[in-house]
Amino acid sequence: MESPLQARPALELRQTSPWGSFERDYDVDAVWRAWSDLLAAAPALGRVDPFRYDLVDVARQALADLSVPLHREVVAAWHSGDRARYAAARDRFLALGADLDALLATRREFLLGAWLADARRWSASPAEADLYERNARQLVTVWGGTPETTMLFEYSSRQWSGLIESFYLVRWKKYFAWLERQPAGYGDRALPRRDGRVVAAANDFYGELARWEFAWGEAHEPHAAAPRGDSVAVARAMFDKWSPVRGQSYATFDWNSLKPSSP
Structure with a gap:
């Protein structure tokens, strides 16, 4: 599914491609649960190449989903006039993109x-x-x-x-x-x-x-x-880093309006 990271930059964004959308028709939290379950299975299956691909692909989608509320947080911070809040939101959005790139670097398919x-x-x-x-x-x-x-x-x-x-x-x-x-x-x-x-x-x-x-x-x-890096190790590090951010962001984000539900 599309991510604001891929879109021509703007404050007002609802899509990347001509007929795309940032809307999600699935439980975004379920993607993170799947990521967690895959990591739990990694000690037994971590050397199996198809498993490693699935782990990266699920983690990719979880981070792509997270980029939607993180972009909206940048926009809300900009409109608030609080430059410190804006800078923190901006840097977190860019950091997510850099980490997504590092995760995908572990698989030739990406x-x-x-x-x-x-x-x-x-x-x-x-x-x-x-x-x-x-x-x-x-x-x-x-x-x-x-x-x-x-x-x-x-x-x-x-x-x-x-x-x-x-x-x-x-x-x-x-x-x-x-x-x-x-x-x-x-x-x-x-x-x-x-x-x-x-x-x-x-x-x-x-x-x-x-x-x-x-x-x-x-x-x-x-x-x-x-490829560069170990898929399992990188996916685990990304989960540990971004799961708390997801918990905070999803708690105050309305996926129907694609806007924060509270200041």
Whole structure:
């Protein structure tokens, strides 16, 4: 399910892809219970590769779910005018993204580098390899078109290690740096949107951000194509770190309105 981490940054967000949503039609706490049960089974099954994949995949979804209320906490803190509260919420949201990237790095199935390496492997020349990599990068980000005309950005967004670190989190950091230069009380509800997402023509910042998105798609910086870290150990550390945060955030979050239910 979609996460605000993957979305083109904004305060008012309800989706990542053109026809997606942050709504959940399942018990979000059940995902954390499943994660806990898998960790309990790890002493017996931790060396079984399909088990390790399932553990990472369930943990991935739990953290993706948690990003929804954590983003809303950033928004509420910004609108409160309390800059210290905002900074703490911002940093926690970014830390969740970094930890999700580290978790996904333990499985090849969730590696941007593996996706790009596979694309380049089909080529018959260096120029063709660069073209295939460009296509592979655009498929999971801007999809196509130009910075000014693209309408299907994030159509095929992915929760992948490398993509979170080098694209999604960089984009959010650019946004937060810009947001912090805006006057108190700034909101973006009136910005022009298409399919619920802010378009490049909304203002100078989004125009520049869209150009950066396309530039990322033209780049060829290396990304790890082999897993890093132990899936069980990383999943256990992430559960211990984020489970208390989930308890606090879910207790004051309304999944129907996608807003905090209390200050």
